[in-house]
Amino acid sequence: MSTQVMPRPSGMPVAPVSRMLLASLKARAQFYRHSPLFLVFSMLLPLMFYALFGTVFAPKSGAADFFAYLLGSYGAYAVSSIMVFNIGIGVATARAQKIDVLQRATPLPGWVAIASEIFTAMAVAVVSLIPLFIFGAAYGHVQLSAARWLLLLVSLVLGALPVLGLGLAIGYGASANNAPALANLIYLPMSFLSGLFIPLTIMPDWIQKIGVLFPTYHYGQLAWNSVGQGKEDPLWAILWLIVWAAVLFGIAARFYRRDQMRKFA
């Protein structure tokens, strides 16, 4: 055997980030392929709520409008629960299993791992919206122009940025044991008070006043606006969402740095 020193391998000094990102996304997809229950859960629960609530409470006249409104509500519910639960619990579990420690010792930049997590959550969000849309159109007779369908989809995915920030904050701030409880404790009352489960119009006045404070209220308004039933100027909704996104991403960044300091200082 040769004992001479190996020369530095020729070629690139580091792997291209695009290759790392693609491989990370592929690994996320493989995870969902091996654990399809996670995906089924994200898809089935909102669809079930939509079907039940729509069927029970749809008025005799204007049922299609009611189903369109609920499409905004349960679409927002579906996407934000993916952001809060899949990301929050996913990140907290990865930290508990010390996946990040081994990753940190590799040349993978930390942001690539986070970005692949976020892109995957967005893809899962789109996938979970499809059956909801199909059900709304087929069973609820929701009729929207192609532009409005698209607007609804884009509003639901991009409007979820604040709840994505919330998911990351829970993921980096809470332990794997506490993350599920914490996610439920914050997210469920917030969604309820924002009218994502039951339309705000049938709730007491004071709840509507409180609801305005939460990001999910403006997220809902953005979604309802895209089906032509919003009560808030979409520009205001977007502004609220941007402010909330900044706050929640700021909190997530603080928790992230605290976690990094504990492990890698």
Place this chain on the structure above:
Amino acid sequence: MTVAELRGVTKRFGPVEALKGIDLDIAEGELLALLGPNGAGKTTAIGMMLGLRRPSTGTVKLFGLDPADRRARSRCGVMLQESGVNQALSVSELVNLFRAYYPNPMSADRAIALAGLEPEAKKPVTKLSGGQKQRLYYALAVAGDPEVIFLDEPTVGMDVESRRTFLDSIKNFAADGRTIVLTTHYLDEADELARRIVVVDRGLIVADGTPDFIKSKVAGRRVTFDSDRALTEADFEGLPRQRLEISGQRAKLLTDQPEDVLRALFQRGMGIKNLSVMGADLEEAFLALTAHDKADAGASRSVEPDSSPLEEVNR
């Protein structure tokens, strides 16, 4: 070329001083074992070289770069004691994921073969045994075809059989000029695998050299015998010996001059049976270098010599 360089490195975790001033150069192609008892600072030292931990004072360089530099990390493979992977993924999926992190990876098949995991390639991590998991981490460490691999307690959780094949695999991997840095508290592992042993104890390097050199750091001969009466420390007063263990009538000591010791004992009128005089092995060298406790629990007592090899090396 220097792979890793530590200069005056200290590390403090709150009140605990894990490293108290480490200087270490690791050259390309070295097979180096960091040997020491639990809590000696081995893992902290490895963490420094990998940029996982920042030194409190001092400097650490990896390939002449900051250890956190991606160009440096792209040339390293790592097996850590406490770390994880996504449990739902299979062996080959994980190997392929890690290959993508490195600029010039080896084929997935080769990495899996080096770890001896071909039959398990399609299995998810959750279905692997403890030893197989360790070998998976080894496959991930070599997947990037690194010039140097850092292995922190690599054989923990392995049975004798898989430990043997695993050590052979590391030897083969090292054979074409790669650098291996491993930590272990298994002395035979260090003796078998390493050409250089750095003994770490309580945050300091207490010895650094070839396995033979480490052995020579303590007295070369181990003398064991049974006496005709119960022994005390006083029976060995003034003799040229280093480590002494007395257990009832049985004595075990290390010395450079076994003849002188035995002559003196005979002159003192001690009856001696079952005498054996042997070369000290690495275990004894290690114990002598890291001995802390003046009195061990139980019947056997260890007595520190006046000039311990520990001080000798620290100078």
